[in-house]
Amino acid sequence: MEYLDFELPIKELEEQLQKCQVIGQESEVDVTETCKQIEKKLIATKKDIYKNLTPWQRVQLSRHPNRPYTLDYIKALCGDSFLELHGDRNVKDDKAMIGGLGKIGDQSFMFIGQQKGYNTKTRQYRNFGMANPEGYRKALRLMKSAEKFGIPVVTFIDTPGAYPGLEAEERGQGEAIARNILEMSRLKVPVICIVIGEGASGGALGIGVGDKFLMLENAWFSVISPENCSSILWRSWEYKEQAAEALKLTAKDSKSIKVIDDIIKEPIGGAHSDREKTYLAVKSAILKSYDELKNLSPKDLVKKRMEKYMDMGVFKG
Template identity: 65%
Template sequence: MEYLDFELPIKDLEEQLSKCIALGKESGINIDSAYKEIEEKIIKTKHNIYDKLTPWQTVQLSRHPSRPYSLDYCMSITDNTFIELHGDRNYADDKAMIGGIGKIDGKSFMIIGQQKGKNTKERQFRRFGMPNPDGYRKALRLMKMAEKFNIPILTLIDTPGAYPGLEAEERGQGEAIANNIRQMCSIEVPIISVVIGEGASGGALGIGVGNKVYMMEYSWYSVISPESCSSILFRSWEYKEVAAESLKLTPKHSYELGIIDGIIKEPLGGAHYQPQEAFNSLKSKILDAYNELEKLSPEELVEHRQNKFINIGDYNG
């Protein structure tokens, strides 16, 4: 288990717990009382840390290398039926954007998401979850397929942003994202979107126009990352914590501002502590949302989705 800077008190206690267990096995001494005392300290320390996270600490936790990614959710929430589909039928198969069909409690869903890597080689292969235009065109192709066969769509958002490379701009990155947003506004099947980690900029919104939008408890959603915001405003990354606070990017802020429809509870400390618990929470929320949306006609779904985004924010016309 890797620990972030603010999690070091937990690391120290868990190391004490491991030593206590080892000592008990070696000496044959009953260490139940000591074990229980340290375990209680760990739980208390976790609450003291995770119940009072700053926005920047939430961002750090959303990037934890052990955190489950989109394919982990696809394999775990479906009934062992996820079949990945590939290619945009135009240029390439973007490995940073995954998609396919799977059954959740017997109901078919088209599941689309950004995929990061679990090690250096895979992160390079997946471009750290930053899709090219081909990825967004693949996602739209799969959404249109789902619409054709009346299959609801689930999108899993986890990206630091669309890929900023020259080749991406040459192939129309901005157009691909804008077209996805436009097309998603008129798709006639239910769309449920969940930010499972990072939700940055148009890279996230390119698959994020849903009838229902949710965030995992330790995720973030914003027009820009704190580091990039700090770099633009202050010409330095040193003010990333100030930027994170000002951007109002946590699930709590997004819910209060009416940007999302709810927050999906995670295990204490993050989904990486108890992945199955996180999978179950997300699956339950998806099924609840679908049961609500399936009652709407295609026309009502489109109107519902458009009104949802039109009504976000306060402004004077």
């Protein structure tokens, strides 16, 4: 188990509890009451810490190495029914962007999302979840296929941003993202977007235009990461905590300014602390959103989606 710096009090109590249990097992001393007291204190400490997280601490949780990624959600939701599809039919298959068909119950969905790696080798293989233009073009190809067959689209957003390399710019990174934003705004099938971790910059927007936009409680969504914001404004990464506060990037902030539609609650400790509970919450949110959209005509879907995004940022005095 890996702990973040603000979780150290939890680590200490869990170690105390473990030692207490070992003493009880290896000796004749009755430590039942002591263990109960430690457990009680542990629960109270967890509630206190996770109830009062700062924006920067939520950013840290969103990047936790044990946090579930896109493929984890898809496998949990679809089981063996998921069929991954590859390639943009132009350049290559981008490993940072995955997609394919899967079923939740009897309903088919086109799942698309950024995929990060679990260790050094797979992080390099997945390019740290930063897609190239061909990744966004693959995503668009899959969305248009879903539209052709009347299949709703679900996107999982989890990226520090689109890949900023020279070769990506040469192949039209900006155009690919802009094209996706345009085409997603007028897709004639329901589109549900969920930020499951990091939602940074145009990399998130490239698969982030939908009828329903949801965020996990400890995810974040912003035009720039706190570190990069800090380096631009203060010429140093030292002010990343202040930047995270100023950017209003948390799920709560995003909902208050109507950038997102709803927040998916996470278990105490974050999505990684109880994966099954998180998967069930995401599944429930997807099905609820789809139920609200499935009876709308293609024309009404596009009209409502356009109106939703046109209203963002408009001040009504």
